[in-house]
Amino acid sequence: MIPYTPPATARTLPVIDFADAFSPEKARREAVAWEIHKISRDVGFFYIVNHGVPQALVDSQFDWARRFFALPQAGKSAIDMRRSPSGYGYERMGAQALDEGSPADLKEGFQFGFDIAPDHPYVQRGLLRYGHNLWPAELPGFEAHSRRYYDALRALSHRLLSVIALSLQLEEDFFEPILQTPIATQRMLHYPPQPQGAQDNRIGAGAHTDWGLVTLLAQDDIGGLEVRNADGEWIRAAPIRGSFVVNIGDLLQRWSNDLYHSNFHRVLNGGTAPRYSLPFFQDGDQACTVACLPGCCSAARPARYAPCTIGDYLDMKVRETFGAASAPA
């Protein structure tokens, strides 16, 4: 049993050197797991460096994102996510309010997922985030490069989850079975500068928690991401070149019975330059049931959430934040 303690009040987000997560020595992997354990019980956000993904690959993915968003609106609209049964493709400006019930986010996006055989039952059933990827006809090379980036991020998410398993006193391969046919989504986001003459700053991405297991975010050097600490204050997640911002998602919070925190965060692009970010979401297999880990519940601290499948949980969050706009056209 891992005893529960309430979170402390983080003022900054730690930078974790991830190099030892790849070490053949278990003690070194455990040392990284312990760092992740501490911060996951607190603010649930941290940076990783020495993660093994070449910076040149990240930089060129940003270049592709800029090229994509610079396409004429008609080209982007031709692959609107409402045309994809799985919800992949282009997210038009204002389509989502991540802070449910608030004004729409000042952002546009593009997202794609796991390359799965079109005759896989999940794809045939039209399940959320399986197959039906839409790519713009006007950008040859975009898909191939984005797939290379995706493969690197997916591999890193496996390593991260093996260390997280260790941090929860589980076997390191605990999550592997549910990562084989995953909901794993690469998103690219474009936050335009505030409109000229705007009275109030508009939120780029409203306050929200991420829904899945873990998120790995690359951000450019503009800044604007903020994370809420246990005192309810917003702390800045300033850009650090060469890092990914990692955060714990709702499904891990539920699995760990609130031991680990899926924390609120938001983006405010107040500047005069556009901001781009590349969040990768590893959410696991839709069929998997998330129920309190044995090490995280006891008679004194019973399970706080009813078991739910990953697919059902994500379906609910999409409906809440996109509303009717998520319906396929």
Ligand SMILES: O=C(O)CCC(=O)C(=O)O
């Ligand atoms: O753009 C960012 O920095 C964060 C985006 C985000 O939080 C999300 O897409 O869930």
Ligand SMILES: [Fe+2]
């Ligand atoms: Fe997020």
